[in-house]
Amino acid sequence: MNSSLKKPVIIAGAGPVGLLTALVLARQEVPVIVVEAEAALTRDLRAGTFHPPTQEIMQPLGITAKMLEIGIKVPRWQWRDRKEGLIVEWDLSLLKDDTPYPWRLHLEQHRLTPIIFELLQPMAHVQVRFSTRFEGVEQQGDGVRVRVTGPDGALTLDGAWLIGADGGRSQVRKSVDIEFEGFTWPERYVVISTTNDLARYGYASNAYIADPEEWIAVFHMPDAGPPGLWRMCCPVNSDLSEDEVLSDAYAQRMLRRFLPVAESMHVPYKSMYKVHQRVAKSFRRGRVLLAGDSAHVNNPLGGFGLNSGIHDAINLGAKLAEVMRGEADATLMDRYERQRRAVNIEYVQNVSIANKKALEEKDPARKQERADMLRATAADPIRAREYLLNSSMINSMRMANAIG
Ligand SMILES: Cc1cc2nc3c(=O)[nH]c(=O)nc-3n(C[C@H](O)[C@H](O)[C@H](O)COP(=O)(O)OP(=O)(O)OC[C@H]3O[C@@H](n4cnc5c(N)ncnc54)[C@H](O)[C@@H]3O)c2cc1C
The missing domain is CATH 3.50.50.60 (FAD/NAD(P)-binding domain)
Structure with missing residues (x-):
C-alpha cells in the first residue's frame, strides 16, 4: 500500500x-x-x-x-394517459451508438x-x-x-x-x-406491488400514466426471480391515515381503477412515503x-x-x-x-x-399539446434520440464532466 x-x-x-x-x-x-x-x-x-x-x-x-x-432489461418505456391509453413508446435502441447499454435496467x-x-x-x-x-x-x-x-x-x-x-x-x-x-410536496406517495402480469394489458416494463387526479408510475421488478413483481407508485392526495392507505382494500381499489381485473389481486408489498x-x-x-x-x-x-x-x-x-x-x-x-x-x-x-x-396536468389543452409533441418527437428518429439522451441521463453526465 x-x-x-x-x-x-x-x-x-x-x-x-x-x-x-x-x-x-x-x-x-x-x-x-x-x-x-x-x-x-x-x-x-x-x-x-x-x-x-x-x-x-x-x-x-x-x-x-x-x-x-x-x-430485467427494459429497452422500451411508455408514456400513457389514463383515459386515452398509450401516447408513445420510447425505444432505447436508438441510443445504440451512444452507449453499450441501450436499456434501463430494473433491479431492486x-x-x-x-x-x-x-x-x-x-x-x-x-x-x-x-x-x-x-x-x-x-x-x-x-x-x-x-x-x-x-x-x-x-x-x-x-x-x-x-x-x-x-x-x-x-x-x-x-x-x-x-x-x-428546497421543499416537500404536500401529497404522499404510495407504492403497491402486485404479482399480476401487467404486460398482458399492454404495459411496457416501465410506464408513466398521466392523470390529473391519480397518475401512476409502473415498474416491472425482478423480485426473487421470474415472473417478478409489478410495482406501482401513485400520489395520495387525501388525508387518509397511513393504515387506511396501506390496507388491502385501498390497494385493490387503486389497482382496479386502471386495470380491467375483477378478482382480487395478490399484493405482497405496500409502502408510503413523503417526497x-x-x-x-x-x-x-x-x-x-x-x-x-x-x-x-x-x-x-x-x-x-x-x-x-x-x-x-x-x-x-x-x-x-x-x-x-x-x-x-x-x-x-x-x-x-x-x-x-x-x-x-x-x-x-x-x-x-x-x-x-x-x-398531473389538469388543463386539457396543455395535455393535448404535450401528447402531440411527444408523438411528433417519437416519430422522428433524430428528435427521439435527443429526447432519450436527456431522459437517460446521458446528457446530464456529459454536462457534469464538462464543468471545470
Ligand atoms: C420509494 C422510493 C422509490 C425510489 N425509486 C427510485 C428509482 O426508481 N430510481 C432512483 O434512481 N432513485 C429512486 N429512489 C431514491 C433512492 O432510493 C435513493 O436515492 C437512494 O437510496 C440513495 O442512496 P444513499 O446511499 O444515498 O442513501 P440511503 O439508501 O438512504 O442509505 C443511507 C444509509 O445510511 C445509513 N445511516 C443513516 N443515518 C446514519 C448514521 N447517523 N450513521 C450511520 N449510518 C447511517 C442508513 O441506515 C442507510 O443504510 C427512490 C426512493 C424511494 C423512497
Whole structure:
C-alpha cells in the first residue's frame, strides 16, 4: 500500500452510495472505514431503475455484469394517459451508438448493495462496521475526528476525510450545518406491488400514466426471480391515515381503477412515503463531503435519485483517491461539488419536477399539446434520440464532466 495513505477515509452510511464510494476508493488503495447505523444492509423497497450511463460507470468495477444476471432489461418505456391509453413508446435502441447499454435496467436497490458489499469483502484495507451510528465530527488541520456509537458504546475514529452518505436525513450534513434547500410536496406517495402480469394489458416494463387526479408510475421488478413483481407508485392526495392507505382494500381499489381485473389481486408489498425536492447548499465543508441522498433528494419520476447518487460516488471516489495519493490538492474536491451540485439543480431537480407536472396536468389543452409533441418527437428518429439522451441521463453526465 502507498505509504502516504495513512489515515482512512470515513464514510457514514452503507447504502448504495456509501458502499460504492468505498469500493472506488479502496480499488485505489485508499483505506476506508464505513459506519452503518443498522445491524445489516437495509432491505427496504426503494430505487430500482438504472439508466445507461449508470450501468456504464459501474461496469469497470465489476458490478454491472452481476446486475444484468439478475435484473430485467427494459429497452422500451411508455408514456400513457389514463383515459386515452398509450401516447408513445420510447425505444432505447436508438441510443445504440451512444452507449453499450441501450436499456434501463430494473433491479431492486437492496439487490445491488450485496453485490458491492461482496466486492469489498476481500479488501483488507476496508472495514464496514454495522450497528455503528455517526454522531458528530470535529475537523482538524489534516483530518477529521469522528464520534460514533457502536455496539460497545461511544468511540472516536480518526480519518483523513469524512463522507456523508447517510441518506436524506443526513446527520453528517446537519453536524456541519449545511442547509438542505428546497421543499416537500404536500401529497404522499404510495407504492403497491402486485404479482399480476401487467404486460398482458399492454404495459411496457416501465410506464408513466398521466392523470390529473391519480397518475401512476409502473415498474416491472425482478423480485426473487421470474415472473417478478409489478410495482406501482401513485400520489395520495387525501388525508387518509397511513393504515387506511396501506390496507388491502385501498390497494385493490387503486389497482382496479386502471386495470380491467375483477378478482382480487395478490399484493405482497405496500409502502408510503413523503417526497422532497432538496439540494444541500454545499457538498463540501472542509474535509467533510456529501454524496447521494444526503446531498440531494427528488421525486422518483424519471428514476434519477439513486442514479445521480451513483454518479456522485464515482466522481467523488476518483477525485478523492487522487487527493489521498498526493496527486492533486484538496481543491479538486471543489470541482466535485461544482460538477455534481450544478447537474443536480439544473437537471435532476428541474426534470423530475417537470415530469411530475406533466403527469398531473389538469388543463386539457396543455395535455393535448404535450401528447402531440411527444408523438411528433417519437416519430422522428433524430428528435427521439435527443429526447432519450436527456431522459437517460446521458446528457446530464456529459454536462457534469464538462464543468471545470
Ligand atoms: C420509494 C422510493 C422509490 C425510489 N425509486 C427510485 C428509482 O426508481 N430510481 C432512483 O434512481 N432513485 C429512486 N429512489 C431514491 C433512492 O432510493 C435513493 O436515492 C437512494 O437510496 C440513495 O442512496 P444513499 O446511499 O444515498 O442513501 P440511503 O439508501 O438512504 O442509505 C443511507 C444509509 O445510511 C445509513 N445511516 C443513516 N443515518 C446514519 C448514521 N447517523 N450513521 C450511520 N449510518 C447511517 C442508513 O441506515 C442507510 O443504510 C427512490 C426512493 C424511494 C423512497
